[in-house]
Amino acid sequence: MTVLKSAVANAVKTARPARKEPLESAVENTELQLGELSEQLGYSLKRAQLKIFENFLRCVAPLQLTPAQFSVLLLLDKNPGRNQTEIANTLGILRPNFVAMLDGLESRELCARLRSTNDRRSHIVVLTDKGRAVLARAKKLVAAKHEARLNEILGPAKRAALLDMLATIAREL
Amino acid sequence: MTVLKSAVANAVKTARPARKEPLESAVENTELQLGELSEQLGYSLKRAQLKIFENFLRCVAPLQLTPAQFSVLLLLDKNPGRNQTEIANTLGILRPNFVAMLDGLESRELCARLRSTNDRRSHIVVLTDKGRAVLARAKKLVAAKHEARLNEILGPAKRAALLDMLATIAREL
């Protein structure tokens, strides 16, 4: 492997010393430098998104709702009378994948499929009373714990600016 | 299913009319209202992140590098002499999963594992010359196409503010 020759030479010289240094020096040598990586919007977005979803799951743990499920319930509440395809498309979920999602929510009696009277191929997806109640509780948890924490970290103005920028990216890119 | 009684009554009244309306009216009735969903930072983040990754893949398609692979190469370049665990931890990738990632990059001769002289359990992961060349090309594509597009959409000031906020979230949440 000739491609390794210069790599070998470099690695021998720069290999990080074994962990026998004083603690202070070890701290310095432990953290990797992100360098240009921290300027990559995609990377920063991904890391932030993961953190936010983790926080969501923790805050809403009593209700055992994922972000995606919460989104579905919100959308059903705001847009009564819509079929599966419409809900799925709006959320960027593919139709086959939305079936299982809906199965899960329906099995918990949070929503239901009703055969449409206008088009017998499709289902109108409706929130049940239980679903409405769970959604209300979820909204409270999200507002009081999840979004409040983000507001605390960023402040209202920055949070609003962030939302605006993200919407712009999603729309224009 | 008693939970459905009120849901049935509501659905019958509000079911979206079949697609027999004039076109103008149909346009109005097609778009779902996001309502509170658009105020959810997590949702907006996820949608933006997906868009950005799609754009990245398109811009860097000639080099067939995923965002994660690009991140690895950047980190290897910036932090010579580090082992697998360190690289993986920094990127939030679990050790077992990093093995396959590295297999892929190594099979393309973009990097190599060198058994460490300080600790024979571990590999120092090094960029090859080929890897360095591919990284340079990727950086150019990313700068000229991917990040430039984002800069175009947001402007430099907003882009910088966005990066800052995302870093804050990732650090504090």
Add this chain to the structure above:
DNA sequence: CGATAATTGTTATAGAGTATATCAAATAGC
């Protein structure tokens, strides 16, 4: 009106990414 194309929900399957458990070899700590 009939034939064809398109749509809706579903099933099956595959791929990518993430998480956990386990292991052998090596190292660290006492």
Add this chain to the structure above:
DNA sequence: GCTATTTGATATACTCTATAACAATTATCG
């Protein structure tokens, strides 16, 4: 020297995303 911990690897499972195909239904067009 013994035990605990670490490193990379393997195996496996789960979650999310994507594609193909199908039956039933609806839309379109001549």
